[in-house]
Amino acid sequence: MSRLADPAKDFPQWYLDVIAQADLSDYSEVKGCIIFKPYGYALWEGIQHDMDRRIKALGVDNVYFPLLIPASLLAKEKDHVEGFAPECAVVTEGGGKKLTEALYIRPTSETIMYATFAKWIHSHRDLPLKINQWANIVRWEMRTRPFLRTLEFLWQEGHTAHATMEDADEMANAALKMYEDFDRDFLALPVVTGRKPDHEKFAGAYYTMTTEALARDGKAIQAGTSHNLGQGFSEAYDVSFLDANGKAQRPWMTSWGASTRLIGTIIVVHGDAKGLRLPPPLAPIQAVIVPIYKSDEEKAAVLKAAGTLQESLKATIRIRLDDRAEKSPGFKFNEWEVKGVPIRLELGPKDLEKKQVMVVRRDTGEKTPMPLASCTPEAMTALLADIHKTLYAQAKAFMEEHTSSAETMDEFTKLIEGKGGFVWAAWDGTVESADAIKQQTKATIRILGEQKPPKGAKDIQSGKPATMMALYAKAY
């Protein structure tokens, strides 16, 4: 196994090295599409399993809609088609014949779903309608990077219809909170949440909210988004319902999604110079036992004790005994470190003599002897919980250290080009000012502040009166 690039010197190369050495994905025969290898796909299965439960707890039912969307259907919502059609893969032949109408591979499913909502929704008693699907998506990206940006990706997309704006607001916020809770509890991921400015919103949305994490290289990364779509799609797809007074109304829609990008997010937020560091709820293997021995006699004794330890823990935690004879302990330490396994248990003849096991935490690197009798399911569960807490705290501290505010363009540029991270600045609310800042620094507005700017505050770029506070960062 070769060494990883130094993340402090070449973060992009380090990212690719981690993926290759942790065996998460491989390149495919199709440009921009990756292969999810077993260890990488196991991360997605973990995410699906936990998030699906949370989605169902919101009263949302899983469904599956077709992959292919007729061009005429996509075209009905003007902003949406302008935003997405240029990114689409287009099917023009099927069954050996040229098609009379082109079919787009779904870049997202609002259009095909809401055309069907028109059949399903008639009365206020049909609302709210709340569905979700786990599906593959294709968007024709030119500059791709494994997990972070790929031509095809996997995601969940929730879609709901409501009788009132308030109900849609509530749903969009509940979905955002679901992501925030999931990010914290399952991925140990601190995020900032808030609304996007209009020029960064989803094509066709009334407003867009996002959860954004901060990578170790100081760039922001979107972890999940939730849109109140307003009534635009209802009008475009002619969805209506009779309210309690028998009056025809347009429902309000929401949609919200999170994707395999979360895998990339975990890497760039929690990874370190030794590779992945997986949050314990996500880790396919939570603890690995590495036996250490020289003679055959030592081998027999150590493997016996290791087997007993594994047996005592396997009902409670996901544990593996790495008894490969052809690999050295050093090789194994390195491999499980790069794969981010939270706990390593080393067991050698000296440990057996002392009736102990060496416990190595992946989060801090701490190595502590623990009496074998104390290495119980309860102790390991508590240790995993502490590792989760520590990963979260480390990422949170990093985010706090890398969140600043700037009152002038000069200060702003120094911060963005210096330590990076999030920078609060007053904004005049115009696309022109935001674009000028993007041109100069590559930083974009990630979310808007909920508080108004201080009295008299001026846009750092235009010098015009500020109407709101914006959180800027360079972003993935």
Added chain:
Amino acid sequence: MSRLADPAKDFPQWYLDVIAQADLSDYSEVKGCIIFKPYGYALWEGIQHDMDRRIKALGVDNVYFPLLIPASLLAKEKDHVEGFAPECAVVTEGGGKKLTEALYIRPTSETIMYATFAKWIHSHRDLPLKINQWANIVRWEMRTRPFLRTLEFLWQEGHTAHATMEDADEMANAALKMYEDFDRDFLALPVVTGRKPDHEKFAGAYYTMTTEALARDGKAIQAGTSHNLGQGFSEAYDVSFLDANGKAQRPWMTSWGASTRLIGTIIVVHGDAKGLRLPPPLAPIQAVIVPIYKSDEEKAAVLKAAGTLQESLKATIRIRLDDRAEKSPGFKFNEWEVKGVPIRLELGPKDLEKKQVMVVRRDTGEKTPMPLASCTPEAMTALLADIHKTLYAQAKAFMEEHTSSAETMDEFTKLIEGKGGFVWAAWDGTVESADAIKQQTKATIRILGEQKPPKGAKDIQSGKPATMMALYAKAY
């Protein structure tokens, strides 16, 4: 709710009626593609959950490969491309530009996977390689029917590579047995299993095995297939490994799949004049409590007892209390019957007086009073197990009653056009004879017998000496 067509008179219409009234799927804006509605998708989730566990128990890892396959890649295995290219949907534009090479939406993934196997397999130590993916598939079908045959469908496809023919045989058989066990234990589905004749095998396979169930209309339906692909794909995609002696060898591949067609299979095998009958392990709702009352006083008492009953059972079985005030008990009986819920628990004032609940089995229609004190989690679990056993026994008896053998073409035609089902007949092993029989009767060979034909047996169509016994049926 309207009535279902009589399955004895118009089985195809009954099938569509059941799907509509059980709310399993809807038609979409794309011809030949269906929408899986929540109750229909829940069936697929149940199938995935149980089968995934069995696949993993075979030592197979889940992965995910790209949806799109370059035309040149698909073309490398001659039989495979001839079989599948005419059925493909073809992407010719992406990101607003005409592509230099067309991309096929995967009709199955042998080609893209095995091209990658060439990178992953070098030594006999890399074998066996065993992977599986849950994915969507597109095949351009002209005559579609919900679940049974759709342009896009969902499936799992297992793909493995082995050092020897024996290992590949063993794997292909293990996959077939996994399907057979799953069919019996999860779907209460009796199947016949065996090899397909060469002219019915998977395009590019060495041999194909299948599990086939028998629908209530006497037609066979394929539930899962397993292929030993031989070394053809290894050669086409240049996959090789060094054996223990350092000699280059071609690995043997297998692939095996089961799809959302299983949902259609459940309908046509277990359904009856009242609708679906779901095997209990699959049923999203295993028991429903329907409260019966007239006065408000009765309502309060009945709902209280129903709530207590639900609470006592919900940790053990998937149970719903149908307390919708706006629907009559009769409406509810009908709805849960058409949706195939295995157990209905009726609770009215008279039952409360007698401290009993009426238990109605969906499999047999039997209605029996049971003391409330006896309606325990253990009793319900046992009843569900008995319903599963009964559904299996009924389907098995039907299959046995509809399995015959014919010694002449006349006998054969009468059987196929009469009661239908499976008919054993001696076959001379030629495509010509099988084709002639298909022309005359629409029956095709489903599987080949393991026993040789009796001495002197002649093909029922050609009159030439028979080389094997074939099991014929009309099929979905």
